[in-house]
Amino acid sequence: MPVTAPPSSPTAAANVPQAFLFTATRQPEDLAAVAVDESLSLTWAQLLERVRNLAAGLVGLGVKPGDAVGLMLKNRPEFMLADVAVMCLGGVPFSIYPTLPVAQILPILENAEARVVLCEQAFLPLIMGARGAGAPLEQVVVLEGGAEGCLDWPAVEAAGADMVFDLRARIESVASNALAAIVYTSGTTGPAKGVELTHAGVLKVVDNNMRYLALQPSHRYLSWLPTAGMAERVTSHYAPLVAGGTVYFCDDPRQAAQALIKARPHVFFAPPRFWEKMRAAIQGQWNMLTESDRQQIHAAVDQQLERVRLEQVGKPVPKSLAHACARSDAQLFAPLRERLGLGTPNVYACSGGAAAPRALLEFYYAIGLPLDEVYGQTESCALGTRSPRGRLRMGTVGQAQPGVELCLAEDGEILIRSAGVMRGYRKDPAATDAVLDAQGWLHTGDIGTVDADGYYRIVDRKKEMIINSFGKNMSPVNIEAALTMAGPFISQAAVVGDGRNYNVALLTVDPVHLQAWATREGLDALSGTSELLNHPTLLREVEAQVLLANELLSRVEQIKKFRIVGTEWMPGSPELTPTMKLKRRVINAKYADVIESMYQSEE
16 A cells, blocks of 8 residues: 655654655665665565554554554564554564573563553564463564464554554654654663653764764665664664664674674674674784785784874874784785675774773774764663764774763763753653753763863773673662572672673571581581582582573573682671672672683683
């Protein structure tokens, strides 16, 4: 069924679907969404038609303006289809991380008050488990075909195709201050909170990106990070909906490096861990070269690093060095960028979610891929800071983006105010008031500094959180609670994982239960000794409790290794405050050797 005329331009749109309508009408035969495994590709015209049919089908299921609709999908074209279809109805899509267990999916569905969820067959047991546990779901729509108690996605689209339905009228009824999405946090300060973002806020983010990156309808994007996260939504979802282009979808993040080669994106965001692994792969290939070739590359890298370091401190680069660097870039590093899939002219490569080591940044700068370290939060719709093009300052997260106000509170906390700042946390006014003040400033919880040129540095965090090397935010309090509540042995837990590839835990054992257990096991003679705490039978008991806790945690939250460091820490001890709060810095320092021993075999 045809769709009537779109708005006059994407920047004139009052909401995201209006911008999408403009894009789809402007470039109908261009590819919009492509699965890297070639299982599905859609032109903008085909995407528009399917959006129209799915939206109509959802109306048939009773979806109304303001209704929250859950999506549990990997990175695939159907995610774009579903997300846009819900927005066209004035509905509010929200994505669920595919690694979450039922215990964490249930409160999200309850908070959103979702009556409809669209999911893949692989995630159906999780959704049905949450439904069985009390989630208020009325309809579960399954992509690959119906199941008992569920609906078939293609059938819902087919039913919509037969309906009389005016998509444009529906889109025009969506106000700019209406919700465009709920993005659930990863629980850095407790249970996940639903960040409510408006159409106006999302469009402000995209407008900034369009101006800064000069986004064009011919640009390509790679969608590979979780669609439930803000980084993916901003980088590879909202931007092409408004600016146009083609999104390549990679549903397995382990294949992202290979997908890069196929997509050859103009914009690419990844956390530091991705860049670390890519650097290791590059250096591994270099190590396989002949001795003379290795020496040539190492000499070229050293020259590039010399140039980079001079530029970073504002010193002139000697002409001889500049010429040598230009030659090695043309002969060695430009072909390397092509092989990586990052050889597109003026490609924008950025890193975020965690701080990248300076050596890593220097390496990529040397091979012609200067990584822009960006800063923003889900609560700010990812609007925050970035470096001006061509003026990256390593070790900083750049300057305030256009339309964004930043300042430092008296204690150094970074405050953000912009049109992108969330409306609030869904159904949680107390949590909202804790971070969003009456003047509209978002209190980020991050401690920073700013130099005379307006470049910000993140130096500490007020919040207790873990940001691992992949950029995943986690609440240590949540993980520690799972450990201590999983059984009787673990009394206290201190989780470590900031900047690391996986989480480890320092554990104490409940002394009363330990004594009773030792008596039952005939180990009284070892009571009060370190030998008891390291007894193989006790270690197996504690390991079983850790495994039970891991079942309640997402994969990235789970504990890979642990050490028992004693019986209970007492209030007022070096490890514990009088009010029984962990002194994390003291613990990390006191047990530094123990912690490092758990990462010695880190992959």
